[in-house]
Amino acid sequence: MLELVDLKKKLSKKDYSKIMKNLGERMGVAQRAARDAKRPIIIVFEGWRGSRRGDIINEIKQYMDSRGFDVYSTVRMGADVAKQPFFTFFWQNLPADGNIALYHRSWYYLKNSLDIKPSEEQSADSKHMTYEHINAFEKVLTDDNYIVLKYFLHISEEKQNKRNEKADKTLGKAWRELNPAYDEGGKYKEFEKRYEEMLQATNKPNCPWLVVSAEDPDVAKVDVFTDMVMRIESALAAGPKVTPEEVRPNYKYDELSKYNPDQVMDKKTYEKELEKYQEKLKMLQIEMFQKGVSAVIGFEGWDAGGKGGAIRRLTAAMDPLGYHVHPVAAPNAVERQYNHLWRFWIHLPQAGNIAIFDRTWYGRVMVERIEGFAQPGEWHRAFDEINDMEEQWTDHGMVVLKFWLHIDQEEELRRFNERQNTPSKQWKITDEDWRNRAKWDQYEEAVNEMLVRTNKPNAPWTVVEGNNKYYARIKVLKTVCEAFEKRLKKKD
């Protein structure tokens, strides 16, 4: 793609001024229209050092309303990069509906810098962060009607050398401190090959690259602005796309029936086992912390299935500074302004910490599927989106565990009635619980499909037979302990 660029392209000052005046105005109009249409926009700038990214970005900022417009860069991220999975930073800074995030160097630069000099800490991500993951990340966004615009600013080796020399002279050392990007100096050919490969691998119809000549900054500005305005205008004119429904096999998944929710454990055994595993978990938590290994533990299950009780027994012996319980309900007003995975990415644990989710990202393929909060195309594609997300987490070295707390209909009725009849427990039972109960069969179908399609060796489901609370709590504790032990024995 690089060789197709006309590096000699020129523009008269007069033409430039005329074009830019018009484009600047259209840019402002397009931004306001995108805001009204609640379409978020992500603009990515990559390219050679010395291609004047900063000037172009500053010029864009002059035309844009700063409300809902944020500029980020991966250049100064440094050591923080390695502490959480690769895309965490980008999810955390995802623009909300109608907002714009502009990247002065993005995940592409980050991948390159990891590939070039993988430090020991970065090696896990460096190994696993393929262009396929990048394409998957961008697809999640464009499928959700984010507008993703990618620009590569191309200059010749000669131009690069000239500009670097000039910057060294006028700005001094400070220039390199402000912009501590990797140095392409003296290795132009090598990097040219790397960039060509990157552009080829990630030039997809949902978010193609525009490679422009940045030899003349005016030419670059006009080319970038023109493309930006046209692409935003046409995306808005076309309106939001709807992902087509998946062609689905006429197949009945049958997983839950393999488990008998009626298991037995007496109180005495329970108390002994509880003490044993809590003690073990306490020490394992310390070891996880020391080694910087984090964990994500998700709880799903029938209403009144015992999630809360299991979580309390799990956390009772832990250091409260090292874990956090995230209760998940219907997305609030802020969360609804983002892709459905956003609210989970932003709560990923710090290195060595444990995040427990009381209900999870699987709401998409259960309640949202059944209640019609997600369109069929949306929840159909969610299985792949979720599997890819969890794979990124475990690739990074995290432990990912998912529990389904399984009781039968009779047991649920018994517990509902108990809550109804105990004053101190009444707040726990709502009309919604009864409504969900009436849809037991629909949920069973959804849960079965979910358990089959997202049970992966790296992020397994554990179905917990839950009619007996003692049995269930110990099974959860034991499963967590064993998973932590196994992970801690792993080399990498």
Place this chain on the structure above:
Amino acid sequence: MLELVDLKKKLSKKDYSKIMKNLGERMGVAQRAARDAKRPIIIVFEGWRGSRRGDIINEIKQYMDSRGFDVYSTVRMGADVAKQPFFTFFWQNLPADGNIALYHRSWYYLKNSLDIKPSEEQSADSKHMTYEHINAFEKVLTDDNYIVLKYFLHISEEKQNKRNEKADKTLGKAWRELNPAYDEGGKYKEFEKRYEEMLQATNKPNCPWLVVSAEDPDVAKVDVFTDMVMRIESALAAGPKVTPEEVRPNYKYDELSKYNPDQVMDKKTYEKELEKYQEKLKMLQIEMFQKGVSAVIGFEGWDAGGKGGAIRRLTAAMDPLGYHVHPVAAPNAVERQYNHLWRFWIHLPQAGNIAIFDRTWYGRVMVERIEGFAQPGEWHRAFDEINDMEEQWTDHGMVVLKFWLHIDQEEELRRFNERQNTPSKQWKITDEDWRNRAKWDQYEEAVNEMLVRTNKPNAPWTVVEGNNKYYARIKVLKTVCEAFEKRLKKKD
């Protein structure tokens, strides 16, 4: 206060179980009631190393709903502390209406650890962070009906030694890594004096300390839980307090009339000066970045006063990675759930960066005062709150500048009409602008008082004569350059 604690207090296992069952239930009820009443709660735990803070906190967590309940600690903050003003972290993690933030060691621990070994970087904060600032911080919160509960867990020197030895034995080195708090070992008497002083200096009626014996963990739990439940219950029963109105002098402030908005600058001079100061600012930004000095620049002014244009000329030559423009409108749904200063604290610039606010925290004493969005008691006390906040920022080494863009009524009318009659500018003018204009006299009174009461040497106001846009933009640029230069010459 320490010597009043009965360290020998005992409790039978039977009494303990009975009391705790009752307290646990009341705790859950109190939490739900506080959530319904939208009262945020902050719980602070301080005390000796080995006082079993973690156990008590984990027990509280067992009784509390994890929705809206967060635990923080300052123990592991490490070097990040020094990068932003002292209270930034605590503002960033302020609980929203109806939520709870619990601190396993809080600003008190942080102050002590800065006082004990101030590193070079920390010295600025260490020097300035007095108990008066802590009292002021807590007063801002309790005046705003936050419930602030403070517990100091007291143990004897003998008990501390015993527990530390035991932890060293059973948990090994990991224990000190997990909890890298400063070591009081061998210096009990010295720390006792320090803690006594801290307790005395910050034991205020709006948020008194409860000092409890933690020799017996059961006694500590019961004492803390009892106080916690009673204080939350009684705060809710009493309902929100209203700050009484200030007794205000019958005095007419007169500041704006000292400035003549009509100043002159021709286009040629403007262009020359613009280039000169933008070039200068570019170099100053680099130097600020290198030295880690950050700046907050706030813009206020009459509608159509030229804030946007001045900001664009200010930022045009800057590195887009080093500054951020924050447009400030009426608080949104999330922002309304916090104290009015929260949305500014969370946007403080990183070390070496520049934050520009297009409208500011002074909305409290202008639009909120005039439109009645803030009660008289609320905006009366805001002058002190704001002065203290800015003092904390400048004590930390930040540059704080505030601009009032001053035009006269005729000029505003001219600009309003121009916007109305220019299609590409119509979006800039709304009915609200006309409504504000009708209240010119009220705004003038509010602005005059604001300029007098919050014009401080550390964070000065600059009134910018704005009828001539050229003159105004250059005055802003020049003022910023001079302030940066002055700050960079300062030693500290």
